[in-house]
Amino acid sequence: xxxxxxxxxxxxxxxxxxxxxxxxxxxxxxxxxxxxxxxxxxxxxxxxxxxxxxxxxxxxxxxxxxxxxxxxxxxxxxxxxxxxxxxxxxxxxxxxxxxxxxxxxxxxxxxxxxxxxxxxxxxxxxxxxxxxxxxxxxxxxxxxxxxxxxxxxxxxxxxxxxxxxxxxxxxxxxxxxxxxxxxxxxxxxxxxxxxxxxxxxxxxxxxxxxxxxxxxxxxxxxxxxxxxxxxxxxxxxxx
Numbered sequence: 001x002x003x004x005x006x007x008x009x010x011x012x013x014x015x016x017x018x019x020x021x022x023x024x025x026x027x028x029x030x031x032x033x034x035x036x037x038x039x040x041x042x043x044x045x046x047x048x049x050x051x052x053x054x055x056x057x058x059x060x061x062x063x064x065x066x067x068x069x070x071x072x073x074x075x076x077x078x079x080x081x082x083x084x085x086x087x088x089x090x091x092x093x094x095x096x097x098x099x100x101x102x103x104x105x106x107x108x109x110x111x112x113x114x115x116x117x118x119x120x121x122x123x124x125x126x127x128x129x130x131x132x133x134x135x136x137x138x139x140x141x142x143x144x145x146x147x148x149x150x151x152x153x154x155x156x157x158x159x160x161x162x163x164x165x166x167x168x169x170x171x172x173x174x175x176x177x178x179x180x181x182x183x184x185x186x187x188x189x190x191x192x193x194x195x196x197x198x199x200x201x202x203x204x205x206x207x208x209x210x211x212x213x214x215x216x217x218x219x220x221x222x223x224x225x226x227x228x229x230x231x232x233x234x235x236x237x238x239x
Contacts, residue, residue: 019130021084022152023143028064028214030055031239034138036217037180039229040070047071048234053139055082063088068135072096078136085140087133104157106131111164113157124164131155131164137191138217141207146171146187146215153194168194177208177219179232184218185211 034051052067062082069075072095079088090104102115111131112123132140132154144152151170158165173188186208193203208219220231 019128019153019155021086021130022154023085023132023140024145025083025085025143026214028053028139028142029238032216033235033237033239034217034233035235036138036231037234038070038231039224040073042224044071044073047073049231051138054239064139066136066139069095074101076135078133080133080136080140085132085136085143086129087131087136087140090133090135092135104133111157113163122163126164128155128164131157132167133157137207138220141169141189142209142215142217144169144171144187144189144209144215146209146211148173148187166194168192174211175208179219179234181218181233181236184208186218187211187215 032053034049034053036049036051038047038049039045040047047070049071050069054065056063056065064080064082064085066078066080067075068078075093075095077091077093079090080086081088086106087104088106091100092102093099094101099116100114101117103113105112109127110123110125111128114121134156144150148171151168153166153168155164156167157163168191170190171187172190174185175188176183176185189207189209191205191207203223206221207217208221209215210218216233216236218233222229
């Protein structure tokens with residue numbers, strides 16, 4: 001689930017408009033595990049991504065702790081807030097070098113980005129709370145107010161530029177799809193860049209979630225160099 005956003009979309013992006021979280025926990029299980037057959041990129045091809053989600057409590061507050069292993073390439077450690085599934089922190093470690101390649105940390109009045117690949121280290125002062133990690137979309141978007149025609153906007157961050165981008169998510173249809181994990185009735189959520197920046201980044205991305213609550217992630221689709229690729233659920237279980 002790697003969104004390719006043109007560089008110039010980030011020009012003049014400022015964190016001067018604060019918004020409230022748009023997702024709400026629909027009653028997710030305390031612990032879950034996923035396996036996803038994921039298209040990593042055109043060089044590596046497809047990999048098996050394993051995801052473990054566990055409810056934890058710190059200082060009398062609840063969070064979901066998410067571990068995402070992308071084959072033997074990367075380990076991602078993500079913490080999202082229990083009530084609205086916003087991202088609190090994310091650490092991405094290269095398993096081949098055992099070095100942290102990027103991270104995101106949200107504090108009360110600031111956010112901190114780091115990306116070794118893009119040579120970005122940036123700290124932004126902001127009270128923005130409506131921030132969702134791209135790597136956690138498969139859980140956070142389950143809090144979407146599912147209704148055909150419904151749409152919301154939210155903030156997401158991009159390590160490439162150490163910046164925040166407004167995204168739009170719309171429930172466009174219901175569709176039945178058949179994959180290795182089974183046959184599922186799904187809501188189709190269309191993800192795109194929101195606001196004026198959408199004129200420079202018109203690409204659409206599609207996330208499929210089960211119609212039945214708690215709306216587990218089923219499939220992700222994106223177009224890369226004119227070819228459509230899908231990331232499919234292969235295994236799911238409650239622990």
